[in-house]
Structures are given as C-alpha cells and as structure tokens.
Amino acid sequence: xxxxxxxxxxxxxxxxxxxxxxxxxxxxxxxxxxxxxxxxxxxxxxxxxxxxxxxxxxxxxxxxxxxxxxxxxxxxxxxxxxxxxxxxxxxxxxxxxxxxxxxxxxxxxxxxxxxxxxxxxxxxxxxxxxxxxxxxxxxxxxxxxxxxxxxxxxxxxxxxxxxxxxxxxxxxxxxxxxxxxxxxxxxxxxxxxxxxxxxxxxxxxxxxxxxxxxxxxxxxxxxxxxxxxxxxxxxxxxxxxxxxxxxxxxxxxxxxxxxxxxxxxxxxxxxxxxxxxxxxxxxxxxxxxxxxxxxxxxxxxxxxxxxxxxxxxxxxxxxxxxxxxxxxxxxxxxxxxxxxxxxxxxxxxxxxxxxxxxxxxxxxxxxxxxxxxxxxxxxxxxxxxxxxxxxxxxxxxxxxxxxxxxxxxxxxxxxxxxxxxxxxxxxxxxxxxxxxxxxxxxxxxxxxxxxxxxxxxxxxxxxxxxxxxxxxxxxxxxxxxxxxxxxxxxxxxxxxxxxxxxxxxxxxxxxxxxxxxxxxxxxxxxxxxxxxxxxxxxxxxxxxxxxxxxxxxxxxxxxxxxxxxxxxxxxxxxxxxxxxxxxxxxxxxxxxxxxxxxxxxxxxxxxxxxxxxxxxxxxxxxxxxxxxxxxxxxxxxxxxxxxxxxxxxxxxxxxxxxxxxxxxx
Ligand SMILES: Cc1ncc(C[n+]2csc(CCOP(=O)(O)OP(=O)(O)O)c2C)c(N)n1
Numbered sequence: 001x002x003x004x005x006x007x008x009x010x011x012x013x014x015x016x017x018x019x020x021x022x023x024x025x026x027x028x029x030x031x032x033x034x035x036x037x038x039x040x041x042x043x044x045x046x047x048x049x050x051x052x053x054x055x056x057x058x059x060x061x062x063x064x065x066x067x068x069x070x071x072x073x074x075x076x077x078x079x080x081x082x083x084x085x086x087x088x089x090x091x092x093x094x095x096x097x098x099x100x101x102x103x104x105x106x107x108x109x110x111x112x113x114x115x116x117x118x119x120x121x122x123x124x125x126x127x128x129x130x131x132x133x134x135x136x137x138x139x140x141x142x143x144x145x146x147x148x149x150x151x152x153x154x155x156x157x158x159x160x161x162x163x164x165x166x167x168x169x170x171x172x173x174x175x176x177x178x179x180x181x182x183x184x185x186x187x188x189x190x191x192x193x194x195x196x197x198x199x200x201x202x203x204x205x206x207x208x209x210x211x212x213x214x215x216x217x218x219x220x221x222x223x224x225x226x227x228x229x230x231x232x233x234x235x236x237x238x239x240x241x242x243x244x245x246x247x248x249x250x251x252x253x254x255x256x257x258x259x260x261x262x263x264x265x266x267x268x269x270x271x272x273x274x275x276x277x278x279x280x281x282x283x284x285x286x287x288x289x290x291x292x293x294x295x296x297x298x299x300x301x302x303x304x305x306x307x308x309x310x311x312x313x314x315x316x317x318x319x320x321x322x323x324x325x326x327x328x329x330x331x332x333x334x335x336x337x338x339x340x341x342x343x344x345x346x347x348x349x350x351x352x353x354x355x356x357x358x359x360x361x362x363x364x365x366x367x368x369x370x371x372x373x374x375x376x377x378x379x380x381x382x383x384x385x386x387x388x389x390x391x392x393x394x395x396x397x398x399x400x401x402x403x404x405x406x407x408x409x410x411x412x413x414x415x416x417x418x419x420x421x422x423x424x425x426x427x428x429x430x431x432x433x434x435x436x437x438x439x440x441x442x443x444x445x446x447x448x449x450x451x452x453x454x455x456x457x458x459x460x461x462x463x464x465x466x467x468x469x470x471x472x473x474x475x476x477x478x479x480x481x482x483x484x485x486x487x488x489x490x491x492x493x494x495x496x497x498x499x500x501x502x503x504x505x506x507x508x509x510x511x512x513x514x515x516x517x518x519x520x521x522x523x524x525x526x527x528x529x530x531x532x533x534x535x536x537x538x539x540x541x542x543x544x545x546x547x548x549x550x551x552x553x554x555x556x557x558x559x560x561x562x563x564x565x566x567x568x569x570x571x572x573x574x575x576x577x578x579x580x581x582x583x584x585x586x587x588x589x590x591x592x593x594x595x596x597x598x599x600x601x602x603x604x605x606x607x608x609x610x611x612x613x614x615x616x617x618x619x620x621x622x623x624x625x626x627x628x629x630x631x632x633x634x635x636x637x638x639x640x641x642x643x644x645x646x647x648x649x650x651x652x653x654x655x656x657x658x659x660x661x662x663x664x665x
C-alpha cells in the first residue's frame with residue numbers, strides 16, 4: 001500500500017494531511033482501487049469518479065457524528081478505505097468480506113444502508129428532521145448521482161426539504177451516466193446548467209464567503225485556491241460536454257434553476273476533481289442556514305483509461321487486467337446468459353408481433369434489452385430509474401392493445417408493487433414482466449437477491465407467474481405471454497442458462513400446466529415426488545438420479561407455473577408419493593412450496609413436504625451462488641439427506657394400503 005494511504009486509517013488522520021499530501025492520497029487511492037478490484041471486480045468506474053469528493057467530505061465533516069447518506073452507495077469504496085476498512089478492502093463483495101454497499105452493521109461511518117437508487121435524499125431529510133427534533137447540530141450530507149434524478153422518490157424528497165429543515169446539504173454527483181448514458185429531460189436540463197455560463201451560481205454569497213476567509217487561516221490553506229478553481233470549473237469538466245444548447249421553444253434557453261424553485265440554494269457546477277475548490281465549497285455549505293444543493297461534475301472512471309473509454313462496462317464488472325482493463329473472455333462453450341436469451345427473444349417477438357414493445361428502467365445492458373434497442377429502436381423505451389413509472393407506462397400502453405414487456409430485475413420490481421396490484425392486476429391488463437435476477441445476485445447481496453417475487457405476486461388476483469427450467473422454455477413462456485390477456489410474470493436468474501438449443505419458433509404453453517419429466521417406475525421403491533421450479537430443475541434432476549440409484553422410486557415434475565398451480569398434477573403426485581420435495585430459488589415463506597402446501601391442505605393430503613429454498617432471513621453477499629447454496633442447504637446432498645431422514649422409522653407401506661385414492665392422469 002502506498003505512503004499516504006498507509007498513514008490514513010480514519011478521517012482524523014486524513015485531516016492532518018497538507019493539500020499536496022491530500023492530492024497524493026487521491027492518486028494512491030485510485031491506484032489501490034484499480035489494483036485491488038482487478039481480482040474480483042466491483043463498481044470501479046463510479047468510485048474512481050468520487051475520489052476527491054470523498055476526501056473533501058471527510059476533510060470537512062466529521063463522521064460518524066456528521067452523517068453521509070449515499071444514494072445507491074455503490075460509490076462508497078473510497079469512504080470505506082478512509083474509515084478503517086482498508087485492510088479488508090481486498091475482500092469486498094466476497095464471502096465473509098466487506099459489503100459492496102453501505103451497511104450499518106459494518107461501520108459506524110455508514111449511517112444508512114442502500115443499494116436501490118433514489119433513497120438518499122428522503123433518508124437524509126429524515127435524519128435532519130430527527131436532528132432538529134433532538135436539537136443537536138450534526139451536518140447531514142446526501143450524495144446522489146444525476147441518474148437519481150430520474151427517480152421519483154428523489155423529487156418527493158426535494159419537494160419536502162424546505163418545509164422540513166433549514167440545514168440540509170445535498171451533493172449532486174453529475175457524471176452524465178446512469179449505468180448506461182443517463183436519459184430524459186432532467187439529464188438534458190443538467191447539461192444545460194453545465195454548458196451555459198449564465199447558470200453558474202458560484203458567485204454571490206459563496207464568493208463573499210471565500211473573500212471573508214482570513215488568508216492563510218482557512219482550513220489547510222486550501223481556500224485561497226478556490227476562486228481560481230471555480231473559474232476553471234467550467235473549463236476543466238463542464239465544457240468537455242459536447243452538446244450544444246437547445247432553445248426552450250420560448251425564444252430563450254430557459255432560466256429557472258429547478259432546485260431554487262424548490263427552495264434549495266443551488267451552487268455550481270463545480271469541478272469535482274478540484275480538491276481545494278471542493279473543500280472550500282463544503283466549508284461554505286456547512287455554514288449555510290438554508291438547504292443547499294451543490295452540483296459537482298465528475299468523470300466516471302477518472303484515472304483509468306479503459307474505464308474512461310467505456311464508462312458503462314466499468315460501472316460494475318468482474319475481474320479485469322489492472323494494467324489494460326481487459327476482461328477475461330467468456331470460456332468457449334459457456335451457455336448464453338439468461339438475459340441474452342431474453343433480449344434475443346424480444347427482438348424475434350417484436351419482429352413478428354407489432355403489439356410487443358420493450359421497456360427498461362435504466363438497465364438496458366443488465367437486462368440485455370439493448371439488443372432490442374439496437375435492432376428496433378422505435379420499439380424500445382428506457383424510462384430511467386423509474387420502476388413505478390415503467391409499470392404504469394406499460395399499463396397505459398396495454399389499454400391500447402399493446403403487449404408491453406417490462407424487463408425489470410426481481411429486486412427492483414419490488415418498488416413498483418402498488419402499480420402491479422392497483423394498475424396491472426386490478427384492471428387485468430396484459431403487461432408482461434420479465435423478472436431477471438430472480439434468485440441470487442451473490443456479490444451484491446441482500447439488496448439485490450431476487451428472492452421474494454413469488455411471495456409478493458402469488459396472492460394478487462389475475463396474475464400468471466411462471467419460471468422456465470431452461471432458456472428454450474423461457475422463449476416459450478415469453479411467446480405464450482404475448483398471447484395472454486392477463487398480467488404475466490416470468491422469473492429467471494442471473495448468469496449462464498442451461499445450454500439447451502432454443503427453437504426457431506417458440507411454442508405456446510398451456511397456462512397452468514406442469515410438465516412431467518419422470519414418472520414413478522412402480523419398482524417397489526419408496527415413492528418420492530420432486531417438484532423443481534425454474535432453474536432448480538438442475539438440482540431436481542441430480543437429486544432424482546441419486547435417489548433412484550439408492551433404490552427410491554422417483555417422479556420429477558417441472559411445475560412451470562407458480563400461479564396458477566397445476567392442481568391436477570400436484571394432487572396426483574401428492575397422493576401417490578410417500579414424500580414430496582419442492583425446490584425453489586426463492587424464500588420459503590410464501591413461495592412455491594407454500595403454494596403446494598396450501599393445495600395439499602385444501603385436498604386434505606397429509607403427504608410430508610420437504611421444502612428446499614431460502615430461509616426467513618436476509619441472505620448475505622458471497623463470492624458465488626454455490627457458496628451460499630451450500631451454506632443454506634440448497635444442495636442435492638441436503639435434499640437427499642432430508643428424504644432419507646423422512647423415511648427413518650417409517651414403515652414401508654404398499655401403494656394400495658398407503659394411498660387408496662390414486663387419481664389417474
Ligand atoms: C431502484 C433501482 N433501479 C435500478 C438500479 C440499478 N442501478 C444501480 S446504479 C445505477 C445508476 C446510478 O447512476 P448515478 O446515480 O448517476 O450514479 P453513478 O454510477 O453515475 O455515479 C442503476 C440504474 C438500482 N440500484 N436501483
């Protein structure tokens with residue numbers, strides 16, 4: 001580790017450094033992140049962009065007393081390095097290691113956890129309100145990206161600031177990028193602020209503040225450089241932005257500062273890589289008895305050529321070469337990712353059916369809907385980080401005869417729950433929800449695992465909920481969904497699919513019909529029926545093979561539908577088996593296994609049900625899916641052990657004695 005970073009293990013030590021040393025520290029931190037993250041990857045680009053900003057924040061404020069609330073908090077690595085976690089930094093996002101996000105249980109300097117976008121301004125305002133209630137004097141700083149302004153909650157908070165508190169500091173970290181290029185009117189508006197000198201709001205009280213500071217006595221003698229810095233702020237970063245100003249249609253270029261209209265003083269835009277300027281500006285913000293937003297311009301990936309050239313890829317990535325940024329090519333023979341099969345199928349469906357369109361909430365790459373953008377841009381919508389809006393927008397289109405497909409990760413769709421119930425389901429609209437990352441997002445952890453969607457959808461009337469066992473079935477399910485008149489949800493996981501060929505022409509599936517993969521052999525062995533939902537079919541198959549080898553008589557079912565359940569097939573195997581095992585990549589509470597149990601109760605079946613799935617707790621992050629599945633028993637070994645245990649001391653019953661009411665199928 002390099003010199004200054006070695007010296008600094010807390011914000012207190014950071015405050016002892018001279019301006020030049022702080023600058024050196026910034027360089028060392030960049031290098032540390034580039035090398036340390038190369039092995040496992042992480043959110044490199046956003047963090048390279050906030051090095052100076054984070055140093056300045058810790059130089060001026062005093063956490064944990066003062067509070068930093070980070071939006072998404074994927075840009076918190078520098079903060080981690082400066083708050084006593086540098087020795088564990090190499091463990092970030094791996095099993096037992098540091099979280100990739102802010103985590104209250106990890107450090108007293110992380111006052112608020114996050115990873116879903118748009119939460120910082122509201123949470124910070126709540127902290128301010130509590131401070132004001134208590135009559136204490138903490139500074140509260142919310143740090144949010146330009147893409148957070150595509151999110152409704154951010155505006156709900158801004159709308160509420162002025163009436164709630166007089167001391168609120170918000171830092172808009174504007175790098176023009178969401179994960180992909182930021183979208184929408186707000187993004188164009190921010191560009192206007194940056195490229196038009198008349199919007200520069202550093203003059204006035206801030207400059208007077210700087211001039212009042214006694215020369216030489218300013219914190220670390222930085223401020224005297226600030227005026228100079230502020231003059232350079234536009235030229236260094238702002239003017240690199242290429243877009244010309246667009247007229248506002250009223251003969252001008254618009255002249256209202258949206259933040260000021262909402263009761264926050266606006267300051268900026270300033271160069272977010274100019275440490276002296278940042279320090280002085282934050283010192284000023286500390287003195288403000290008025291809510292303030294500081295517009296800071298940063299470059300995603302600063303200091304690493306490869307990341308600057310490709311901000312989207314380096315937003316978050318796996319292992320890479322620390323010298324060149326090159327990433328490891330996918331091994332030949334690896335099946336396509338589920339998301340890619342989704343994207344390719346979208347293109348095919350849109351080519352054949354004019355009613356189909358694709359909608360993403362700022363995740364064109366993560367969902368692979370960018371394949372549709374490329375092939376048929378007029379059938380593609382990126383609405384920004386706005387899941388609620390995405391669903392309502394889709395509902396509107398559905399009322400006009402369209403089959404909109406919302407490609408939204410399972411975890412992010414949680415945000416749009418009311419829109420699903422109140423708009424899509426209640427009006428019974430044919431919106432299709434393709435829920436990517438349904439299952440684990442291992443390195444991200446509990447904020448990103450998609451383990452709740454069956455539970456939060458299964459009880460909503462009118463909904464159809466499916467999970468494909470492989471990528472060919474995913475295409476069939478998407479095709480089937482475009483023929484439905486109800487809201488349809490399809491859940492599939494992250495990562496490579498099963499490697500089965502995808503037919504040219506997908507086929508229609510019968511809604512609510514399961515697929516029987518293997519029937520009982522009636523060979524005299526103890527009868528066990530396995531129901532393996534979606535991607536758990538692989539586990540189901542292996543379990544079936546091993547149990548069969550041990551002499552059990554095994555049936556294997558691909559349920560396909562978590563709703564409507566195939567009541568006939570489920571009851572048939574429930575009655576004819578001596579034990580049933582349900583496999584799901586989902587929380588056990590309220591999940592697919594629960595649906596089976598509900599049916600068994602309704603039919604008064606007493607066959608024991610062994611449920612494999614995720615326990616009733618938040619599952620931590622880990623290096624990979626296998627580590628976590630092993631820990632929580634989502635394994636073939638555990639399935640077999642539990643089946644064996646079920647039969648210990650259980651007398652062998654002949655079919656006829658045990659199950660007199662066999663149904664025929
Ligand atoms: C509700 C929600 N939807 C989508 C995401 C995925 N996501 C993570 S970071 C990000 C972009 C953040 O951009 P910005 O806030 O501008 O920060 P930057 O990475 O540019 O610093 C998105 C869309 C998320 N975290 N939360």
